[in-house]
Each structure stands twice: as C-alpha cells, then as structure tokens.
Amino acid sequence: MFDGILADLIDELGRLPGIGPKGAQRIAFHLLSADPADVRRLVAAISRLKEKVRFCELCGNVTEDQRCRICRDPRRDPTVLCVVEEAKDVVAIERTREFRGRYHVLGGAISPIDGVGPDDLRVRELMARLAGGEVSELILATDPNLEGEATAAYLARLVKPMGLKVTRPASGLPVGGDLEYADEITLGRAFEGRRLLDV
Numbered sequence: 203m204f205d206g207i208l209a210d211l212i213d214e215l216g217r218l219p220g221i222g223p224k225g226a227q228r229i230a231f232h233l234l235s236a237d238p239a240d241v242r243r244l245v246a247a248i249s250r251l252k253e254k255v256r257f258c259e260l261c262g263n264v265t266e267d268q269r270c271r272i273c274r275d276p277r278r279d280p281t282v283l284c285v286v287e288e289a290k291d292v293v294a295i296e297r298t299r300e301f302r303g304r305y306h307v308l309g310g311a312i313s314p315i316d317g318v319g320p321d322d323l324r325v326r327e328l329m330a331r332l333a334g335g336e337v338s339e340l341i342l343a344t345d346p347n348l349e350g351e352a353t354a355a356y357l358a359r360l361v362k363p364m365g366l367k368v369t370r371p372a373s374g375l376p377v378g379g380d381l382e383y384a385d386e387i388t389l390g391r392a393f394e395g396r397r398l399l400d401v
C-alpha cells in the first residue's frame with residue numbers, strides 16, 4: 203500500500219509484539235507528523251537501550267551493570283531463590299514487597315509447541331547457582347498457565363535429588379494467566395501462602 207521509507211518503517215513496527223498492521227500504520231503516521239525533537243528522543247532511547255541495558259550475569263534480570271540491583275543488595279536473603287519466566291515478573295513480585303530473597307529469570311517457559319526446551323532457558327545457570335549450596339528454598343513462580351505449570355513440574359523433578367524445599371505460589375492467581383497481570387495484593391497473598399511442590 204505504501205512504498206519506500208514509510209513502508210519499511212510500517213514493516214519494522216509491525217514486527218513488534220502487540221502491534222498489528224493497523225497499529226504499525228498509525229504509529230508510522232504519528233511519527234511522520236510528530237515534532238522532530240520527540241522522534242529524536244525516542245530513537246536515542248532505543249539506541250541507549252541496546253547499548254547499555256543487558257541481562258544480569260547471575261540472575262538474568264535486566265541491568266545496566268554486570269549484576270542487577272537485587273543481586274548486588276547484601277540485605278536480600280540468599281537462601282530463598284525465586285524462579286520466574288521473565289524480568290517483568292521480577293518487577294511484579296517486587297511491587298508486592300512480600301519477597302526478600304533473590305531471583306532467577308529463565309527467559310521463558312518450556313513449550314514444545316513453540317519449540318522451547320530446557321536448553322533454550324537459563325536452566326543450566328540455575329543448576330549452577332543451586333550447586334553453590336546456599337539456597338534452601340526454591341520458589342517456582344512461573345506463570346499459572348500450561349507452559350508455566352509444565353516448567354515448574356520439570357524444575358521440581360530436576361532439583362529433587364538436591365533435597366531443597368520447593369514451593370509454588372498458592373492458588374488464587376488467575377489460572378491461564380500471566381504473573382505480571384496479577385494485582386499486588388493477590389500476588390502477595392499467593393507468595394505468603396505458597397505450597398510445597400511434591401513431585
């Protein structure tokens with residue numbers, strides 16, 4: 203429908219998650235008529251993101267340093283480790299103020315349909331951390347949906363020989379949902395009432 207530069211931009215925007223062809227078109231035309239200074243700020247923010255922001259070498263959370271703020275904080279309890287799918291889940295759990303341990307971000311969930319297996323996630327890194335012997339409780343806070351449950355079950359079986367206390371946030375979270383969309387109170391309660399995961 204369009205060609206050249208405008209078509210290229212619509213094409214690129216359309217690849218972004220949550221933006222369909224119509225949304226891509228709307229954003230492209232918005233940028234075309236926007237103040238050049240605003241557009242430059244947006245471009246600069248994207249460039250800085252790719253230059254400066256990376257994943258914490260220890261837990262996989264986002265950071266501008268080698269290690270994230272939580273891994274660097276000596277007040278965080280090193281004996282409780284909470285496994286989540288994405289860095290945005292860390293933000294959701296931090297908002298509840300219920301959790302004072304540390305995190306491990308997997309980078310997704312096991313999903314055979316999408317071709318995602320344990321080797322595609324930061325499972326090896328998790329096992330290396332657990333081998334350190336400092337962790338006594340592992341909270342499997344993957345999403346309360348099919349892939350999240352399967353991932354939690356897989357990890358629970360994997361770490362079983364290590365004799366850790368393995369827990370999962372209590373029910374009450376919207377089933378089939380995404381951890382990040384749970385409200386703070388619900389998520390906080392789910393953490394408080396976490397149950398032992400016996401496999």
Ligand SMILES: [Zn+2]
Pocket residue numbers: 258259260261262263269270271272273274
């Ligand atoms: Zn970290």
